[in-house]
Amino acid sequence: MIRVRDLHPWPSTEAEAVAIQERLRPLVRFDGGPAAVRTAAGLDVAYREDSAELVAAVTVLDVANLTVVDSVVVDGKAEFPYIPGLFAFREAPPLLRALSELSVQPDVLVCDGQxxxxxxxxxxxxxxxxxxxxxxxGVGKTAPTLNAAGRYEPCGVERGEWSPLRLDDEVVGRALRTRRGVKPVFVSVGHRFTLDDACELVLRLAPKYRLPETTRTADHLVRMSSL
Structure with missing residues (x-):
C-alpha cells in the first residue's frame, strides 16, 4: 500500500499554498531512484462540465509491454481554486486517494504536469x-509557465532530440521530441530521479505516440469515467 506522509494541512488561501511549496521544496531528492523501472503509474484528472466535480485516475503499466496491470478511479470535488503555479492543491488530494487504493505499487509516478x-x-x-x-x-503537454527568466530553445526534429528548459540559468527540465516532426513534451524531475533517466523512461513509454502510454491510459480512463 502507498502511504501518504502527513507533511502539511491542505490550504485554503494562495499565501498558505505558496508557503507550503517553499517549505517542502528542500525535501526533493535527486537520488535513490529504482535500479530498474518495471512498473510506471500514469495520473490524470478530468473535470465534469460546468462543475467543480472531478474524476481522478491512476493506471499502472508494465513497462516491458505497456499493458495496464492495475487502475483506480475516484470521484471528488475541487476544493482549491485554479491559480497558476498551485495546480497541485486542486488535483493532488484526489490523486493521492487513488494512489492509496492501488494493489500494485508502481516504481515511478509519471505525472501529467511539471x-x-x-x-x-x-x-x-x-x-x-x-x-x-x-x-x-513530470511530463507536460505544453511548455511550463515559468517567469521572465524561464526559457527553452527549439529542439531537433528527430525522435529523442531535446533542448534544456532553463529557469534563472538553471536547467529544470527538457523539451523532448518523442516523435519525428511532432511537437515535444516537457519533462522534469519530480523526486528521487535524474533528468537523464526521466527522458529515457519517457521514450520507452512513448514508442508510437507523442504522449507516454502512462498519460494516454490515465487520460482515457478519466474521460470514460466522467461521461
Missing part, C-alpha cells in the same frame, strides 16, 4: 513524489 519546471521548482510531480516518497517525474 516537477522542477515550475516557478518555485515544486510542481505537481514534486509534490506527489515528496508526499508519497516515490520516484516521480
Amino acid at each position: 516537477g522542477l519546471a515550475h516557478p518555485r521548482r515544486f510542481g505537481l510531480a514534486c509534490h506527489l513524489g515528496v508526499l508519497t516518497d516515490l520516484p516521480s517525474i
Whole structure:
C-alpha cells in the first residue's frame, strides 16, 4: 500500500499554498531512484462540465509491454481554486486517494504536469513524489509557465532530440521530441530521479505516440469515467 506522509494541512488561501511549496521544496531528492523501472503509474484528472466535480485516475503499466496491470478511479470535488503555479492543491488530494487504493505499487509516478519546471521548482510531480516518497517525474503537454527568466530553445526534429528548459540559468527540465516532426513534451524531475533517466523512461513509454502510454491510459480512463 502507498502511504501518504502527513507533511502539511491542505490550504485554503494562495499565501498558505505558496508557503507550503517553499517549505517542502528542500525535501526533493535527486537520488535513490529504482535500479530498474518495471512498473510506471500514469495520473490524470478530468473535470465534469460546468462543475467543480472531478474524476481522478491512476493506471499502472508494465513497462516491458505497456499493458495496464492495475487502475483506480475516484470521484471528488475541487476544493482549491485554479491559480497558476498551485495546480497541485486542486488535483493532488484526489490523486493521492487513488494512489492509496492501488494493489500494485508502481516504481515511478509519471505525472501529467511539471516537477522542477515550475516557478518555485515544486510542481505537481514534486509534490506527489515528496508526499508519497516515490520516484516521480513530470511530463507536460505544453511548455511550463515559468517567469521572465524561464526559457527553452527549439529542439531537433528527430525522435529523442531535446533542448534544456532553463529557469534563472538553471536547467529544470527538457523539451523532448518523442516523435519525428511532432511537437515535444516537457519533462522534469519530480523526486528521487535524474533528468537523464526521466527522458529515457519517457521514450520507452512513448514508442508510437507523442504522449507516454502512462498519460494516454490515465487520460482515457478519466474521460470514460466522467461521461
